[in-house]
Amino acid sequence: MQVAQQLGYAPHQVARSLISGRSDTIGLVLASPSNPFYGLVLEGFLQHFQRHNLRVMCYLAPTLDDVEIGMRAMLQYKVDAMIVAASGLTSEAVTDCRRNGVPVILFNRSISSESVPTVQTDNVRSSKMMAEFLVRGGHSSIAYVNGLEMSSTNRDRLRGFTEGLAQMGLEPPIQEYGDFSYEGGREAAKRLMMSATPPDAIFCANDVMALGVLDCLKNELGISVPDDVSVTGFDDIPMAGWSSFNLTTVRQRRTQMIVAAIDLLDQLLAGEVVEAPTVLIEGRLILRGSARLPSSLPS
Amino acid sequence: MQVAQQLGYAPHQVARSLISGRSDTIGLVLASPSNPFYGLVLEGFLQHFQRHNLRVMCYLAPTLDDVEIGMRAMLQYKVDAMIVAASGLTSEAVTDCRRNGVPVILFNRSISSESVPTVQTDNVRSSKMMAEFLVRGGHSSIAYVNGLEMSSTNRDRLRGFTEGLAQMGLEPPIQEYGDFSYEGGREAAKRLMMSATPPDAIFCANDVMALGVLDCLKNELGISVPDDVSVTGFDDIPMAGWSSFNLTTVRQRRTQMIVAAIDLLDQLLAGEVVEAPTVLIEGRLILRGSARLPSSLPS
DNA sequence: CTTTATGTTGCATACGTGTGCAATAATATG
DNA sequence: CATATTATTGCACACGTATGCAACATAAAG
Numbered sequence: 001m002q003v004a005q006q007l008g009y010a011p012h013q014v015a016r017s018l019i020s021g022r023s024d025t026i027g028l029v030l031a032s033p034s035n036p037f038y039g040l041v042l043e044g045f046l047q048h049f050q051r052h053n054l055r056v057m058c059y060l061a062p063t064l065d066d067v068e069i070g071m072r073a074m075l076q077y078k079v080d081a082m083i084v085a086a087s088g089l090t091s092e093a094v095t096d097c098r099r100n101g102v103p104v105i106l107f108n109r110s111i112s113s114e115s116v117p118t119v120q121t122d123n124v125r126s127s128k129m130m131a132e133f134l135v136r137g138g139h140s141s142i143a144y145v146n147g148l149e150m151s152s153t154n155r156d157r158l159r160g161f162t163e164g165l166a167q168m169g170l171e172p173p174i175q176e177y178g179d180f181s182y183e184g185g186r187e188a189a190k191r192l193m194m195s196a197t198p199p200d201a202i203f204c205a206n207d208v209m210a211l212g213v214l215d216c217l218k219n220e221l222g223i224s225v226p227d228d229v230s231v232t233g234f235d236d237i238p239m240a241g242w243s244s245f246n247l248t249t250v251r252q253r254r255t256q257m258i259v260a261a262i263d264l265l266d267q268l269l270a271g272e273v274v275e276a277p278t279v280l281i282e283g284r285l286i287l288r289g290s291a292r293l294p295s296s297l298p299s
Numbered sequence: 300m301q302v303a304q305q306l307g308y309a310p311h312q313v314a315r316s317l318i319s320g321r322s323d324t325i326g327l328v329l330a331s332p333s334n335p336f337y338g339l340v341l342e343g344f345l346q347h348f349q350r351h352n353l354r355v356m357c358y359l360a361p362t363l364d365d366v367e368i369g370m371r372a373m374l375q376y377k378v379d380a381m382i383v384a385a386s387g388l389t390s391e392a393v394t395d396c397r398r399n400g401v402p403v404i405l406f407n408r409s410i411s412s413e414s415v416p417t418v419q420t421d422n423v424r425s426s427k428m429m430a431e432f433l434v435r436g437g438h439s440s441i442a443y444v445n446g447l448e449m450s451s452t453n454r455d456r457l458r459g460f461t462e463g464l465a466q467m468g469l470e471p472p473i474q475e476y477g478d479f480s481y482e483g484g485r486e487a488a489k490r491l492m493m494s495a496t497p498p499d500a501i502f503c504a505n506d507v508m509a510l511g512v513l514d515c516l517k518n519e520l521g522i523s524v525p526d527d528v529s530v531t532g533f534d535d536i537p538m539a540g541w542s543s544f545n546l547t548t549v550r551q552r553r554t555q556m557i558v559a560a561i562d563l564l565d566q567l568l569a570g571e572v573v574e575a576p577t578v579l580i581e582g583r584l585i586l587r588g589s590a591r592l593p594s595s596l597p598s
Numbered sequence: 599c600t601t602t603a604t605g606t607t608g609c610a611t612a613c614g615t616g617t618g619c620a621a622t623a624a625t626a627t628g
Numbered sequence: 629c630a631t632a633t634t635a636t637t638g639c640a641c642a643c644g645t646a647t648g649c650a651a652c653a654t655a656a657a658g
Contacts, residue, residue, distance in 0.1 A: 008395070008398065010371070010374065010375050011375060011614085011615075012317075012375070012377070012613090012614050012615070013375040013376045013377070014313055014316045014317050014322065014376065014377050014613090014614080014615095015317055015613070015614035015615045015616090015643090016614080016615055016616080017313045017615095017643095018311075018313050018314055018317050018613090018614080018615075018616095018642095018643050018644070018645095019614085019615050019616045019617085019642070019643050020615085020616065020643090021643080023313065025356075025376075028357075032342075033332060033338050033341050033342055033345075034335065034338040034339050034341075034342050036333065036335070036338075039332050039333040039335075039338045040333050042332055042333075042357075043331075043332055043333050043359060046332075046357060046358070046359035047359060050358065050359060050369075055356055055358075055372065055373075055376060056356065056357050056358075057324075057354055057355065057356055057357075058327075058341075058345060058355050058356075058357050059345070059349065059354075059355075060342060060345040060346060060349060070349075072309070073352075073354065074354075075309065076309050076310060076311070076312040077312045077313065077324075077354060078311070078312070078313050096307070099307065182537065182541065211541070211543075214543070215541055215542045215543050216542075218542075218543070219542035219543060220542065238481065239538070242481065242510070242514055243514045243515075243517075243518035243519065244510075244513070244514050244517070244518060244543040244544065245543065310644085310645075311643085311644050311645070313643090313644080313645095314613090314643070314644035314645045314646095315644080315645055315646080316613095316645095317612095317613050317614070317615095317643090317644080317645075317646095318612070318613050318644085318645050318646050318647085319613090319645085319646065320613080
C-alpha cells in the first residue's frame with residue numbers, strides 16, 4: 001500500500017468495470033436541470049451517490065426522443081442503474097434495459113404502457129385537495145394552466161383537479177397552456193385575464209409557471225392577488241416561499257422522494273423482486289398568501 | 300450491420316475505453332447546480348457534449364475538500380477532460396491530472412497558485428463599472444455583500460468594486476456576508492439597514508443574494524427600491540429579469556463562456572499548447588429598475 | 599499467364615483488473 | 629518427524645474491443 005501510494009497508483013476503474021460487470025455508475029436522465037425542482041433533485045441524488053462511492057452520469061433529455069437516445073448511450077457505458085426524471089420513456093428502451101439487467105426507475109413521472117418502478121407525488125390526490133381548497137375559498141371560476149400536455153404529471157394533476165372540482169359540484173376548469181416555464185405562465189395569465197370570462201383562481205401545474213402568472217397579474221395587469229384572483233402552484237420550490245411571491249402551493253417532498261427512489265434502486269440492484277413498484281408520496285398543501293383562505297379551514 | 304441490429308448488439312464502451320485509452324466522457328465538478336447560474340451552465344455543457352457524443356460525469360463539490368476527492372474519483376474513471384466550476388482546486392489534484400494527461404479547465408473560478416486554463420467573466424472590470432455606475436447614480440454610502448469569502452469570484456468582484464469606488468474618490472465599501480444564498484442576502488440586508496450607518500446602495504456578489512436583499516428591503520423593511528436604496532447583483536440569472544425583481548445587474552455571458560470553455564478544451568485535447576490559457580469575457584451592465592440611474596449616462 | 603497492386607479475412611496480442619487453481623510456504627496436530 | 633490444516637504466492641485465463649500483421653482472395657496492369 002505504501003509503495004502504491006508513493007507511485008501514485010490508483011485502480012483503473014474502467015478495467016475493473018470490464019471484468020466485474022459493474023461500473024459503480026448511475027445514469028440520470030433529466031429533462032430540465034434549470035428548473036429549480038429538478039436542480040435540487042439532481043443535487044440530492046449526487047449527494048447520496050457520492051457518499052456511497054457511486055459515480056453519476058447525466059443526460060439531458062428535454063424532448064421525448066432524447067430519453068431513448070440517452071438511455072441507449074448510458075447502457076453502452078454499462079451504468080448499473082438508471083433514474084429517469086423526464087417524459088418520453090419508450091417500452092423499447094425499457095426492454096433494452098431489462099435485457100441488460102439494468103434496473104430503471106421513473107422519478108416524478110409515470111407511464112401506463114410498461115410496468116416500471118416509479119416514485120412520485122400523489123398528483124391526483126394533491127390536486128384534488130387543491131381544488132377543494134380553492135372552492136372552499138369561495139372561488140367559482142377556476143382555471144388550470146397546463147405544463148407540457150403529454151407529461152404524466154400534468155395529466156394527473158389536471159385529472160385530480162377536475163375530479164376535485166366535480167366533487168365540489170363545479171364544472172371542469174378553464175384550460176390554458178404554459179409549457180412549465182415562467183414565460184409560458186406569464187402569457188397564459190395574460191390570455192386568461194383578457195378572455196371573455198376571466199377566472200378568479202388559477203392553479204398551475206408547477207410553481208415556475210405560477211410565478212409567471214403572479215408577476216403578470218401583479219406587475220403587468222395590476223390585478224391584486226389574492227383579493228381579485230388567487231394563484232396556486234405545485235412543487236414548492238424555494239422561490240415559492242420568497243416574500244415577493246409567497247405562493248400557496250403543493251409541496252412535493254423532495255427528500256422523501258429521493259430516499260424512496262434510492263430504496264427502490266437498492267432493492268432492485270439486490271435482485272429482490274419488488275412487488276409494489278410504485279411509491280406514491282403524499283403532497284402537502286402549503287398555505288401562503290397567494291390564495292384566499294376558506295373562512296373555515298378543513299382540519 | 301443488419302445482424303448486429305437484429306441481435307440487439309451495442310458496442311461495449313467500457314471495453315473500448317480500456318483499449319483506446321479514452322472514455323469519451325467529460326468530468327464536471329459543480330459547487331451548486333441549484334444556483335440557477337450553474338444550473339444553466341450545466342445544461343449548456345450537457346447539450347454541447349451530448350451533441351458531440353460525449354458523456355458527462357457530474358460531481359458535486361460544495362466544500363473545498365470535495366473538489367480534490369471528486370477529481371481523484373473521476374480520474375480513476377478515466378474521463379478525457381475535466382471542467383471545474385467550484386472552488387477548492389488544489390495543486391496536487393492538478394498535478395495528478397497532468398500526470399494522467401487529463402486537461403483541466405476552470406470555469407468561472409481562478410487560482411493564483413497554479414497555471415490552469417481558465418474561463419471567466421472579467422470580474423474586476425465589471426465590478427469597477429458597477430462602482431462607477433452607482434456613484435454616478437448619486438450614491439455615496441455603498442455596501443458590498445460578499446458571497447463566500449475565499450471564492451475567487453467574490454474576491455475579484457470585491458477588489459474591482461473597491462478600486463472602482465476609489466477611482467471615483469470614495470472609501471472602500473461597507474462589507475457584509477451573504478454566502479451566495481438568498482437567505483444570506485436577506486440577513487445581510489437586515490444587518491446593513493439596522494446598522495448605525497445604513498447604505499444607500501448595495502452591490503451583491505451574485506444575483507441570488509441580491510434577490511434576498513430586495514425582498515428584505517421591499518417586503519420586510521418597507522424600504523423603497525430604488526428610491527431609498529439601490530440594489531444590484533451579478534450574473535443576470537433569468538429571475539433577475541422577472542418583473543417582481545427587475546434587478547440591475549452584471550450579465551455573465553453564459554453562452555460565450557461555455558463556448559470559450561469548449562474551445563479551450565478542444566485545443567487542449569488536440570494537444571495544442573495554449574499560450575494564453577486564461578479567457579476573460581466582458582461582463583455587461585444590464586440596467587433595470589432596482590438601481591437609480593445617473594442623470595447623464597456614460598456612453 | 600505472371601506480376602503487382604489493392605482489398606479482405608483471420609488471428610494473435612494488448613488494455614488493467616478479478617477470479618480460481620495450483621504450487622509453495624507456514625503453522626498446527628498427532 | 630510426518631501428516632493435516634491453513635496462509636500465501638504465482639500464474640493463467642477472462643472481460644470485449646482495437647490494432648497490426650500475416651495469409652489469402654480479388655482486381656488491375658503488363
